[in-house]
Amino acid sequence: MSGSSQLTRRRFLEVSAFVGGGLVVGCRIGKETGPAAALAGAANADGAAATSAASAAGRAGGDALFVPNAWIEIGRDGAITLTCPRNEMGQDVHTAVAMILAEELEVDPREVAVVQAPVDPDAYTNSLLGAQITGGSTSIRDAWEPLRRGGATARTLLIAAAAARWDVPAAECRAESGHVLHPAHGRLRYAELAEAAASLPAPDASAIALKPASGFRVIGKPLARLDGADKARGRTRYGIDVALPGMLHAALVQCPVLGGSVAGFDAEAAKKRAGVRAVVDLGEGVAVVADRWFTAKAALADLAVEWNEGPNASVDSDSIRTALDQAADDPGAVIQHVGDPNAALGRGVAVSARYSTQLLAHMTLEPQNCVARVGAEGVDVWASTQFPQGAQAIAAEAAGVAPERVRVHAQPIGGGFGRRLDVDFIGQAVKIAKAMPGTPIKLVWSREEDVTHDFYRPPSLHLLRGSVANGRIDAFEHKLISPSVTARLFPVFVKDGLDPFMSEGTADFSYAIPNLDLRSVIREVGVRVGYWRSVSHAQNAFAIECFVDELAHSARQDPVAFRLAMLGELPRQAAVLERAAKVAGYSAKPGAGRAFGVASMQCYGSHVALIAVLSGKAEALKIEGLHFAVDCGIEIHPDQVEAQIVGAAVTGLMGALRAKVTLAKGRVEQSNFDDFPIPRMYEVPPITVARIESDAAPGGIGEVGTPLVAPAIANAVFALTSRRLRSLPLEEGGVRFI
Amino acid sequence: MIDFELNGERVEVDAPGDTPLLWILRDDLGLTGTKFGCGKSLCGACTIHLDGTPVRSCQLPIAEIAGRKVTTIEGLGGKVALAVQRAWDERQVVQCGYCQSGQVMAATALLVQNPKPDDAAIANAMSGNLCRCGTYGRVRDAIHAAARTLGDEA
Numbered sequence: 001m002s003g004s005s006q007l008t009r010r011r012f013l014e015v016s017a018f019v020g021g022g023l024v025v026g027c028r029i030g031k032e033t034g035p036a037a038a039l040a041g042a043a044n045a046d047g048a049a050a051t052s053a054a055s056a057a058g059r060a061g062g063d064a065l066f067v068p069n070a071w072i073e074i075g076r077d078g079a080i081t082l083t084c085p086r087n088e089m090g091q092d093v094h095t096a097v098a099m100i101l102a103e104e105l106e107v108d109p110r111e112v113a114v115v116q117a118p119v120d121p122d123a124y125t126n127s128l129l130g131a132q133i134t135g136g137s138t139s140i141r142d143a144w145e146p147l148r149r150g151g152a153t154a155r156t157l158l159i160a161a162a163a164a165r166w167d168v169p170a171a172e173c174r175a176e177s178g179h180v181l182h183p184a185h186g187r188l189r190y191a192e193l194a195e196a197a198a199s200l201p202a203p204d205a206s207a208i209a210l211k212p213a214s215g216f217r218v219i220g221k222p223l224a225r226l227d228g229a230d231k232a233r234g235r236t237r238y239g240i241d242v243a244l245p246g247m248l249h250a251a252l253v254q255c256p257v258l259g260g261s262v263a264g265f266d267a268e269a270a271k272k273r274a275g276v277r278a279v280v281d282l283g284e285g286v287a288v289v290a291d292r293w294f295t296a297k298a299a300l301a302d303l304a305v306e307w308n309e310g311p312n313a314s315v316d317s318d319s320i321r322t323a324l325d326q327a328a329d330d331p332g333a334v335i336q337h338v339g340d341p342n343a344a345l346g347r348g349v350a351v352s353a354r355y356s357t358q359l360l361a362h363m364t365l366e367p368q369n370c371v372a373r374v375g376a377e378g379v380d381v382w383a384s385t386q387f388p389q390g391a392q393a394i395a396a397e398a399a400g401v402a403p404e405r406v407r408v409h410a411q412p413i414g415g416g417f418g419r420r421l422d423v424d425f426i427g428q429a430v431k432i433a434k435a436m437p438g439t440p441i442k443l444v445w446s447r448e449e450d451v452t453h454d455f456y457r458p459p460s461l462h463l464l465r466g467s468v469a470n471g472r473i474d475a476f477e478h479k480l481i482s483p484s485v486t487a488r489l490f491p492v493f494v495k496d497g498l499d500p501f502m503s504e505g506t507a508d509f510s511y512a513i514p515n516l517d518l519r520s521v522i523r524e525v526g527v528r529v530g531y532w533r534s535v536s537h538a539q540n541a542f543a544i545e546c547f548v549d550e551l552a553h554s555a556r557q558d559p560v561a562f563r564l565a566m567l568g569e570l571p572r573q574a575a576v577l578e579r580a581a582k583v584a585g586y587s588a589k590p591g592a593g594r595a596f597g598v599a600s601m602q603c604y605g606s607h608v609a610l611i612a613v614l615s616g617k618a619e620a621l622k623i624e625g626l627h628f629a630v631d632c633g634i635e636i637h638p639d640q641v642e643a644q645i646v647g648a649a650v651t652g653l654m655g656a657l658r659a660k661v662t663l664a665k666g667r668v669e670q671s672n673f674d675d676f677p678i679p680r681m682y683e684v685p686p687i688t689v690a691r692i693e694s695d696a697a698p699g700g701i702g703e704v705g706t707p708l709v710a711p712a713i714a715n716a717v718f719a720l721t722s723r724r725l726r727s728l729p730l731e732e733g734g735v736r737f738i
Numbered sequence: 739m740i741d742f743e744l745n746g747e748r749v750e751v752d753a754p755g756d757t758p759l760l761w762i763l764r765d766d767l768g769l770t771g772t773k774f775g776c777g778k779s780l781c782g783a784c785t786i787h788l789d790g791t792p793v794r795s796c797q798l799p800i801a802e803i804a805g806r807k808v809t810t811i812e813g814l815g816g817k818v819a820l821a822v823q824r825a826w827d828e829r830q831v832v833q834c835g836y837c838q839s840g841q842v843m844a845a846t847a848l849l850v851q852n853p854k855p856d857d858a859a860i861a862n863a864m865s866g867n868l869c870r871c872g873t874y875g876r877v878r879d880a881i882h883a884a885a886r887t888l889g890d891e892a
Contacts, residue, residue, distance in 0.1 A: 674780055
C-alpha cells in the first residue's frame with residue numbers, strides 16, 4: 001500500500017513539474033479509496049490541472065490508490081484556495097473547513113478562499129456514490145483529520161523551503177500568520193516560499209505533527225461567517241440566480257399524480273403567446289420555454305395537458321395508513337436483539353403503543369431550479385445541488401452522453417434539508433436544453449410544483465412494547481414500518497431488508513436495557529420518499545422517547561431520573577441530559593398550568609438532550625421555551641453550532657405541530673406556504689443551547705437539533721394535560737398550540 | 739413602455755403590464771438579489787421598497803409602478819440600512835441566506851417607521867418573512883442592535 005502511494009506521489013510530481021508555480025496539497029474528505037496519505041506536489045494556479053493530474057495518477061495505479069478531492073493551493077501571489085467537495089447550504093461548512101485548514105496552516109481563515117469543487121470525472125468512476133454528497137451531518141467529521149493533515153503538510157513544506165533558503169535547521173523556524181519566521185533571519189511570506197516548497201519531496205506522514213487542542217487559535221474561536229456579508233447584501237448567487245448570455249427561461253407542469261405521465265397537450269395554443277419560444281414534452285410533464293419565466297409560467301395554462309395518471313391514481317392518506325398497518329405482522333429486519341424480550345414481557349406488566357408520523361415536504365426557500373446548456377462542447381449544468389455526482393449522472397442520461405462530457409457547476413444552495421440530494425429537476429433542465437441545442441435554459445419550478453412533486457419524508461408506523469421491573473425498563477421492543485428512501489436512491493446500501501437510514505436512533509440506541517428488540521420493516525406505500533433533515537432519527541426519536549416516557553409514568557418514576565438510570569455507560573449522554581434539566585429549571589412538580597417534557601438521544605456522533613417547557617391548556621398550549629444541551633465534541637465554530645441547533649429545532653417544530661402532506665386521488669393536497677405552514681417569527685419560542693466542552697473528535701451538528709423537538713413537546717403535553725399524543729403532527733390529536 | 743425609478747435611476751421596461759416586478763428585476767434587469775420563493779406574497783423573499791414601503795414584488799404588476807420609486811437590496815442605502823446590515827454581520831444572522839434580502843428590506847423599512855420597536859412590533863413587522871433555516875431569533879436580536887446603534891448616533 002505504501003508503495004502505491006509513493007507511486008502516486010511520484011507520478012503526480014512528474015506530471016505537475018512542468019507546470020511549475022505554487023504549492024498544491026491534496027487531501028481526501030470522505031470515503032477513502034486508498035491509503036489516507038496526503039499528497040503534495042507542484043502546480044500552477046490552475047487547480048483543475050492539478051486535480052486531473054493527481055486523479056490520472058490514481059487511476060493509472062489501480063483502484064486502491066489515494067484519490068484526493070480537496071485541494072489546498074498556495075499561489076505565488078500568496079492567495080490561499082481550498083477547493084472543497086462539500087456544498088454550502090447554510091450549515092456553515094465552508095467557514096468551518098477554512099478554519100480547520102487555517103489552524104494548521106497558520107493563516108487567517110478569512111484569507112482562505114473556499115471554492116466549490118467541480119465534479120471530477122475520475123472521482124466519478126473511482127468512487128462510490130458517497131464521494132460527492134453533502135448530507136448526513138458528515139462534512140466536518142470527514143474533513144477534520146484529513147484537512148488538518150493537509151494544512152500541516154503544507155506548513156511543513158513551507159518551513160522546509162524557508163530553512164533551505166536560510167540554510168538553517170527547520171526546527172529553528174516556525175510558521176505564523178502566513179509567514180515562516182526565524183530568530184536571526186527574520187521572516188518570509190508564504191508567497192515567496194510556495195514555489196520552492198512545491199519542489200520538495202512530500203514529507204512522511206510520521207513527520208507531520210498536528211497541533212494539540214490547547215494550541216488552537218482559530219478552532220473554537222469567534223469568526224464571522226465567510227459568506228455572511230454577501231448574503232446580507234443580496235450578493236450571493238444561488239443556482240436560481242445564474243444568468244448566461246442568450247439564456248431562456250422554462251416553467252413546467254408535472255402530472256398531478258406522482259408517477260403519472262403526459263397523454264397529450266396543445267402546444268400551438270401556448271406558442272401563440274408573445275415571448276414563448278418552445279414547448280417540450282418531458283414525459284412526466286410539459287415545459288414551456290420563453291424569454292421571461294413569468295411568460296413561460298402563464299403559458300402553461302394554455303397547454304390543456306391530459307394525463308396518464310399511472311399506478312398511483314388511487315393512493316390517498318387512508319391507503320398509505322392501511323399499507324403501513326398491513327405490515328404490522330411482518331417480522332422485519334433485526335437491528336438489535338439483546339436478552340429475551342418476549343420472556344421478560346411475559347413476566348411483568350407489558351405496555352404497548354402505536355406511534356405514527358406524517359409525510360412532510362422539504363420547502364427549501366429556493367425553489368428547485370437548474371440552468372443547462374447542451375451543445376457540441378458537451379453538457380454544462382449550474383445547479384444548487386447536494387449531490388453533484390448524481391447531477392452529472394442524470395444530466396448525462398438525459399443528454400445521451402457519457403458522464404465525462406458533463407460539467408457540473410454546483411452553486412450555493414438556498415436551503416437543502418435533503419431535497420437537493422434528489423436531482424430530478426436537473427435531468428428535466430437538460431432535456432429541455434437538449435431540445436434547443438446551444439441555448440442555455442433556466443428551469444425554475446413554481447412553489448406549487450415544489451410542494452406537490454417533492455420526495456417526501458416517509459410516513460411511519462411504530463409498534464412498541466415494554467415492561468418495567470424494579471423501577472427500570474426490563475424489556476423494550478420497537479418496530480419501525482415505513483417506505484425506504486435508500487431503496488429508491490442507493491439500493492446497494494439496503495441489505496437483507498435493512499435500510500441503514502431507517503435504523504437511526506436504534507442502531508445507536510442510548511439506553512442500557514437487558515432485553516431489547518429493535519427492528520425495521522420496509523413497506524412501500526405508493527409515494528416517493530426522500531431524505532429529510534435528520535431522516536429516521538426524527539421518527540424513531542418521537543416514538544422511542546415518548547414511549548420511554550410512558551414507561552416512566554407506568555413505573556411512577558421521574559422521566560429525567562428514569563433515563564439517567566439507563567445511561568450509566570454513556571456518561572456524555574447523561575451529562576447533556578443533566579445539563580438540559582438544570583438550564584430549563586426542570587422540576588418534577590412545576591407549578592399549576594406549567595409542565596416540562598424531556599427527550600434525549602445520541603446521533604451523528606454527538607449527544608443532545610432537550611427540555612420543553614409548556615403552559616396553558618389543551619386548547620391553547622404555549623411553548624414557553626426549548627432548552628437544549630449538546631456535546632458535539634470539539635466545536636470548530638461555536639457560534640454556528642448554536643445557530644445550527646436553533647435552526648434545526650425550528651425545522652423540528654415545523655414537523656411537530658401542524659405541517660403535514662396529505663394525498664387524495666394520488667395528488668398531494670398542499671401547494672404553498674399557506675396550506676403547508678412553516679414556522680413564522682411569532683410562532684418560534686425562545687430556544688436556548690447549553691454546550692458542553694469536550695475534547696472528543698467533532699460530531700455532526702447540522703441535524704442534531706431536529707429529532708427531539710416533537711417528543712419533548714409531546715411529553716410536555718402529557719405532563720400538562722394527561723393526554724398522550726402518539727401521532728404527528730400533534731395538533732391532529734385535538735390540541736392547539738398558540 | 740413603463741418607466742419608473744429603480745435604485746435612484748430612471749428605467750424603462752417593455753413588458754406586458756401584468757408582469758410582476760419580481761421577474762422584470764430578475765430576468766430583464768439582472769437584479770437577482772430579490773428572490774422568488776412562493777409567487778403569492780406568502781414568504782417575503784421578494785420584498786422590495788415601493789416609495790419606501792415594503793412590498794412583495796412577486797404580486798406587483800409593473801403597470802402599477804409607473805412613475806414610482808423602487809428600491810431593491812442592490813440599491814439599499816442610507817444610515818438605517820447600513821446599521822441593519824452591520825447588525826446582521828455582527829449577529830451572524832444568515833444561514834442559507836436565501837430569505838435574507840427580504841429580511842433586510844423588511845427590517846430596514848421597520849426601523850425607518852419605528853426607530854425603537856419592541857419584540858411584538860418586530861414580530862408583527864417580520865412575520866411575513868419566512869426563514870426556512872430558522873434564523874428568527876438572530877433577526878430579532880439584530881434589529882434591536884441596529885435600533886440601539888441608530889439611537890446612539892442620533
